[in-house]
Amino acid sequence: MVPRHKHGAVERNRLKRRLREILRTELLPRLDRVEPPVDVLVRARREAYEASYGGLRDELIEWSERQWSRGSSWH
Helix, strand or coil, rough: CCCCCCCCCHHHHHHHHHHHHHHHHHHHHCCCCCCCCCCCCCCCCCHHHHHHHHHHHHHHHHHHHHHHHCCCCCC
16 A cells, blocks of 8 residues: 555556565565465555665565564564
8 A cells, every 4th residue: 555645656656566576576475474374454654755675675574574473473
């Protein structure tokens, strides 16, 4: 989910494409190993428009590791 945050369609679509690619290549393979199965909704914050692809990727991976490592419970 990518809110407008006063950005144009081109910027929103670029951010959506970046997030989709990160989810497809990084998070979905990790979700396949999570028990019980979960659904994840990603909502971009205002700062995401300024973040690089690598920054977005690193933050999402870090978040997913906090959620599913060492038997942590869902937050």
